[in-house]
Amino acid sequence: MPAPYLLFAIGNPSRGDDALAPALLMRLQAWLESQSLSDQFELLEEFQLQVEHVTDMHERKRVIFIDAGMDTPAPFHYYRACESDVPLLYSHAVSPEALLGVYRQFYQTEAPDTFVLCIKGESFELGESLSDTAETNLLAALEFMRSVCLAGDA
Numbered sequence: 723m724p725a726p727y728l729l730f731a732i733g734n735p736s737r738g739d740d741a742l743a744p745a746l747l748m749r750l751q752a753w754l755e756s757q758s759l760s761d762q763f764e765l766l767e768e769f770q771l772q773v774e775h776v777t778d779m780h781e782r783k784r785v786i787f788i789d790a791g792m793d794t795p796a797p798f799h800y801y802r803a804c805e806s807d808v809p810l811l812y813s814h815a816v817s818p819e820a821l822l823g824v825y826r827q828f829y830q831t832e833a834p835d836t837f838v839l840c841i842k843g844e845s846f847e848l849g850e851s852l853s854d855t856a857e858t859n860l861l862a863a864l865e866f867m868r869s870v871c872l873a874g875d876a
Contacts, residue, residue, distance in 0.1 A: 725764040726783035727871075733790055734769050738850035739843025742790035742860055743767075745852065746841065749864050750871070759871060771816040776825040782834040786870075787818040788863075790843040790856070797859035798866065803836040839863060 729750065731743035744767050754760040766778060771787070779785050787803070805826065806819035816824070818838050825833040841863045844853045852860065 724781050725762055727763045728778060728782045728785045729763055729765045729788060729867075730771075730775070730778070730785065731765070731767040731788045732769070732771060733767075736848060738845040738847050739790050739853055739856040740846045741852055742841045742843055742856055742863075743788040745860055746788055746863055746867065749860075750867055753864075753868060754871065757872075763871070771818065771821055773816055773821070773824050775816075776821060776828050776833075779821070779825055779834060779836075780829065784835040784837070785833075786837045786839055786867075788839045788841070790846075791840040792843060792846070794840045794842040796842045796855075797862035798839060798841040800837060800839050800866065803838050805833070839867065 729747060731747035733740045733743040735741040735744050747765050747767055750763075751760070751765055754763055754765075764778075768775070791799075803818045803822060805822035806817065818836060822833045822836060841856070842859050843856050845856075
């Protein structure tokens with residue numbers, strides 16, 4: 723049986739603020755271990771979502787996709803993902819909302835509760851490190867996710 727909560731970081735650590743989600747996941751992992759909560763959470767990291775990721779979502783209580791966004795309100799935006807009825811035309815870059823539709827088609831049932839945490843980034847250039855603003859937003863997102871994890875609402 724998989725861990726009840728799946729935290730899924732989407733991003734490229736070598737592209738500036740696109741590293742926000744992987745950086746958050748790394749910090750959350752250390753914190754979850756220090757709180758003896760790591761057995762309740764599976765943490766995955768990918769450059770982008772693909773249809774095959776529905777198998778990672780199966781038998782979970784809740785899934786949270788974490789990503790960086792340029793047009794996101796600062797410091798982050800957290801919301802429930804709703805299944806998209808837009809047809810999936812390609813499979814090399816799938817949104818969390820499209821993945822929910824694939825999940826329903828594949829498993830013939832509702833997907834687990836699914837949320838998105840999008841952290842505001844500014845600069846996504848290859849070879850850059852996190853911007854100062856992204857670091858600040860990352861700290862705010864980390865505090866938020868700690869409270870979500872402690873509340874059992876992950």
